[in-house]
Each structure stands twice: as structure tokens, then as C-alpha cells.
Amino acid sequence: MSGERKGFILQFATFQSSVDEGFWHGLCSLKLNKLKTDESPISITGFYTPCSNPHVSSHLNLLVESLPTEPSDESPTAANRGNRNKCSVPGTLYNTNTYEGYQSLDKKSLLKAEGKKIWDDIRSGKVEEDSSVLLRFLIISFADLKRFYFDYSVAFPALALDPPATLVDLKPASEWFTAEEAESVSICCNEWRKSSLTADVPFFLVCVSSNSQATIRPLKDFKACQHEDHKILFAFYDPYHGPNNPGWPLRNYLAFIYARWNITKVPFLCYRENRGFADMGSSLVGEAIIEPSQAWQDETHVPQVIGWEVNSKKKVSRHIDLSTSMDPTRMVISAADLNLKLMRWRQLPSLNLNMLSSTKCLLLGAGTLGCQVARMLMAWGVRKITLVDNGKVAMSNPLRQSLYTFDDSVKGDKKAVAAAESLRKIFPAVEAEGIVMAIPMPGHPVPSKDERGVLDDCTRLCGLIESHDAVFLLTDTRESRWLPTLLCANANKLTVTAALGFDSFMVMRHGSGPLSATDESKTEPVGSLSADVEKMSLSHSDSKPRLGCYFCNDVVAPVDSTTNRTLDQQCTVTRPGLAPIASALAVELFVGILHHPLGISAEAEFGNSLDSGSSEQPLGILPHQIRGALSQFSQMILVGHSSNSCTACCPTVVAEYRKRGLDFVLQAINHPTYLEDLTGLTELMKSANTFELDWDDATDNDDDFVEI
DSSP: OOOOOTTEEOOOBOOOEEEOHHHHHHHHHHIIIIITTOOOOEEEEEEEOOOOBTTBOOOEEEOGGGSOSSTTOSSOTTOOTTOTTOEEEEEEEEEESSHHHHHTSOHHHHHHHHHHHHHHHHHHTHHHHOGGGGGOEEEEEEEETTTTEEEEEEEEEEEOOSSOOEEEEEEEHHHHSOHHHHHHHHHHHHHHHHOTTTTTOOEEEEEEOTTSOEEEEOGGGHHHHHTSSOEEEEEEEOOOOOSSOOBTHHHHHHHHHHHHHOOSEEEEEEEOEETTEEOTTTOEEEEEEOOOOGGGGSTTOOOOEEEEOOBTTBOOOEEEEOHHHHOHHHHHHHHHHHHHHHHHHHTOTTOOHHHHHHOEEEEEOOSHHHHHHHHHHHHTTOOEEEEEEOOBOOTTHHHHOTTOOHHHHHHTOBHHHHHHHHHHHHOTTOEEEEEEOOOOOTTSOOOGGGHHHHHHHHHHHHHHHHHOSEEEEOOSSSGGGHHHHHHHHHHTOEEEEEEEOSSEEEEEEOOOOSSOTTSTTOOOOSSHHHHHHHHHHHHHTTTSOOBOOTTTTOSSOOOOOSTTOOHHHHSOOOOTTHHHHHHHHHHHHHHHHHHSTTGGGOOOOOTTOTTGGGSOOTTOOOOSEEEEETTTTEEEEEOOBOOTTOTTTSHHHHHHHHHHTHHHHHHHHHOTHHHHHHHTHHHHHHHHHHOEEEOOOTTOOTTOEEEO
């Protein structure tokens, strides 16, 4: 606005608002949790301070603490009286349930009602006790909670003087006061602002004695000040920075001064600061003349009220889109990603977060190990998890299996489905799927009437393994791991096994597949990650021995281990701390494989091996097997190479599977000795049974021998 001269109509700088993102988030939470569809007005609090920058005005700020904790609260809990950085101002919020309701609000009536509150507070004398009520504000809004769109308008109700006040004089306070007076006023204002009792009182009196000493008094002391031989200035915190106009708060201040004390010539001080301290150079002193109409003398008269905030000189609604920052799912993704990014920033520059988030993990078994592994994978940034299990949540499960609740066990929910649902509740961004199916097992013969169903399960399991990048074998029995091990060896998949005893555990990674991809019957790996793993495996399969799988140390085929078991054998009995330890190591091993340049073909490394440090892997060494025992709190690293007689991953078995397909699987299930015959284990056992060892002893008796 242009500068004012003597005798001109007093013009005010507009009061502006700034609504913080946290305010809208708090409003969403308040509406969802407490307000529901209630459209009753809500008491809120805004905050502002005197202008402290010569080029930028202060705004009325709406923060998350502006909102009440309860809908029935008279005022928010965080009004924080006495805070010099947050001069609190009472306000009213009308939030509608629909955009049509927002548009149909009678803005004129609402503004008039708020203005009448100010007028009533002036008439009753409440302003003298709490002058912040002169700055009441009003906000109307519509919150689209689905899309996080917000439409709102803000008003600062002002009692219009009729006719308008006239500005007689306006100049910097440093020019109006003498040097001694200016210094004394600055000292008093700084003390007033530091006091916890007065720091956020926006209207006050500045009294200057004949000896140039200033004092600050509350508004209620005005009559007492009149009897003293002092110059009295009506001071207020001015949020505006311009040199030619006072800020908006003066408007209601003048109405109050005239209505309360019938003063027509009002000397005022626009108090402003510089870096938090009184600044007489930017503060303004002026005099306003008030000559309202005779109607103001009528106690029933209510002045006209104006004050809707304008945007580019137009009264328009504001619109804000916070969907990218306020959607809870996006917020939790951002928080989770931040943790991993900080890990990469501080310790692991080579951590490939994109690879982790895109890796598809298949968990066979959703018991104690499956639940823990799934949680650990999510913590590492894996976002695509499929769980396979055929069991139901039992009453004993929720205590040790972290993805289940008591309600799941009461309802008898399927583990795979309940686990996937639990993962989505924990982290909505995870793509979790639960598949209910049994894994066909050797030693568990299939009646002819059930063959079709078993073969369908085999086909489905094969498809799952082909469509995932990494497979975790987490089932309860040895035989349930055989078919997945065979399929993983055939598809050359990254495979990790974890198994538990009572107080011992074993975690291992399987080696790469045994056959070359040039074989015509070899199916193409699914996904770029699988293709990369395949390439790394084949490029090193000829030069280095393959690492073994879960079955490579066995000299017999897997058999039925569940029939005729006693109660203690039917339940998995382990120490409670064992599963979290084994699961954590399994996932850490998986992450290490992903980040190793050789992938599943990486050689087994030891902590004390000579060449382990040469690779300089940021995640440390990459072992083959980890075996631990809680009884001794011990842990050791082992390595086992693949066996040419392995019933699950040797070239003979994989080739036979590729040749015969499901017929081979069905024969292996119904006739466990078939695998022993195929791999040569039968001949090996026969040879062992007829092998004789001679023992030299003192008697030199040729008949002394031991059969093994």
C-alpha cells in the first residue's frame, strides 16, 4: 500500500495465515478417530509473533497443536501460554463432510457470528483480562480423507468503524521518542516479552513519564494510568513489516478503545522486533482519530463485520493436495526406506535397495521360522513375499509364531493366509500372498484316487519356484524339503534352508544347479534376477566344485518321519530363542548372496580363511553352512560340496526329472528306494555292508574283524 499522509483514512495491512501440513494430518486423525461425521464447530488456536524481519511479515500459523485432543475441549491442549515464540489466538473451525456442504456454508453469517463474539467480549470487559480474543479468527474447510485434498478459507473478523478511522500521524518509533525514551521503551518491551506471564499478551499499554522512563502496563490498568502524568500509547504486536501502514490487529484494537473508554484520539505503538528484540527503528508510532456514528452508543448495536482473507484481491477458497506426503501407506514406506537409506549412507554404500525391493521371495513353511524370516525380509526392504503352508493356526502358535494372534487360532485360520494378512497390516506396502497347499513328500505314498491332486500340487509348486527369485525352505520335516530342493536345483534358484533342533540350529545356502543351460530341456529362468544368477552359476560350474544342498550328506533317501510319532515328537519342541536366531542368519545369508558378485556360485568363506578378506564384501564373509547350539552358546561355519549321489540335486536326479517330469516325482514319492537305486546309494550301502577291515593286535588273530 502507498504511504499515508495526515488526515487520510487509516488503512491496514492484511493479516495472513499459514497452515502447516501437520495441521491437516492432525485434523484427519481427529475426524477419523473422534469427530466422525460431526460438523459442530471446533475451538482451535492459532499462533503468531511480532514481525521480526524488515522484509517479511509474520503470519498466523496453524500447527498440529492448534487442534484439541478431544472434540469437546474448549481449547487445544497446546495453547502454551507464556511462550514468546507463540502468541496464541483463539479460533473456530468448521469442517464439513462434503465439498458441497463446504460450498454451501453461509460465510457472511459465520463471519458475523464470530464478530459478535468479539463485540460481546469488548462490552463485557473480557478483553481487558484476555486481549487475544480481539484477534479471533475463523476457518472453514473440507477434508477429502481418501485423496488428502483440502479446501479452506480463513477469516479475521474485524469490526468496521463507521466512518473509518483517520490517520493523523505515523512515523518510526525511534523518531517519535527521544533517544532516552526509545531506549527505555525497548528495555521495558524486552522484559515484557521475556516474562512467562506477559510474553504472549498481544495488546498492552506503554506509559512514558516526564523523566523519559517507560513502563508497560496491562490493559486493565488504563484507568489507573490516566491519573498519572504519563504519555500513554496503546501498543500491540504488529505482524506487518511495512513502514507506511499498521497491521490488521489495530483495527479491532481501535474499536475496543473507543467502545470501552470513549477515546476518540488514540496514540498507538506498532511494536516490531529484530531477531527477537525490540526494534524502535521498524516499530511505528501514530495517532488515529475515531468518530463513529451515533449507533455505536446503542448497547444493542453490533458493528458490521468484515475480514475474509483475500488471494490476489479476490475472496477465493484455497486448495491444497497433500496426497504424496500424508497417505499413511506412503508415509510408512518413506519411513522404512529412510532407515535403509541411512544404512547405505553410513555403512553400506553398495547396498542395492532396488534389487532387494524387487526380489520375489518364496517361503515354504509359515511356522515359527516362516514368520520370523518374513519379518526380517521386510526389514531389509523386500516387498514381494509369498508364503506356502497347509496348516491351521493352532492355540499354541501365537506365542512363538509372531504373525498370528489368539483370534487367528480361535477361528482356525489357515497359516499362509493369516500370515500374509498380518504382513500387510504390519507394512501395507508389502505384496504378500498366502497359498494353502501341501508339499508332496517321498515316503508318503499316494493312493491312486489322490494322484491327480498331488500332481497338481507338484505343478503348482514348480510354477511358484520358477516365478520367484529366492526360495526359503522352512518346513518341519526333512521329506517336505526334498521336492523343493530338486525344483530349485533344476531352476538354479537361490535357496536357503533353516532347520531347528531342541537347542541347535542349522542354516545353509544351496549351491547352484548341476546342469548346463544348454540342455534343451532346461526351462528359461523367470525374471532378470534369476537370469543373472543363472549366468553367474554356469560361468563357474566347471572350474569350482558346487556347494552341496540339504540332502548332499545323506546316505539314504528321505522317508516318512511323521507316522507313529508320540506327542512330544508331533510338536516342534525348540528353545524359544532359537527360531529368531536361525531366521535372522538365514535372511542375512540371503542378502549376502544377492550382493556377492558371484551370487549362488560364490565359494564358501570362513572368518579366518586367507582369501576371505580379499573379496572385501561390505556385508562380510559368505559362509555355506552355519551351525549353532544354545546349550554352549556356540556357532561354527562348515562347508560341504555337492554329492554325485545326492537324492535331490545331483546331475542324475535332475536329468531324470527333466526327462520324465511328474512321473519321476510320483515314483520317488511312492517308492523311496527308487531314489537310492537311481543315485547309486543302494550299491554304496551294499558295498559298505560287505567291506571288511583288518585290525592288527597283539594276538594276530585273522578272525578278528569288524563289520561296518
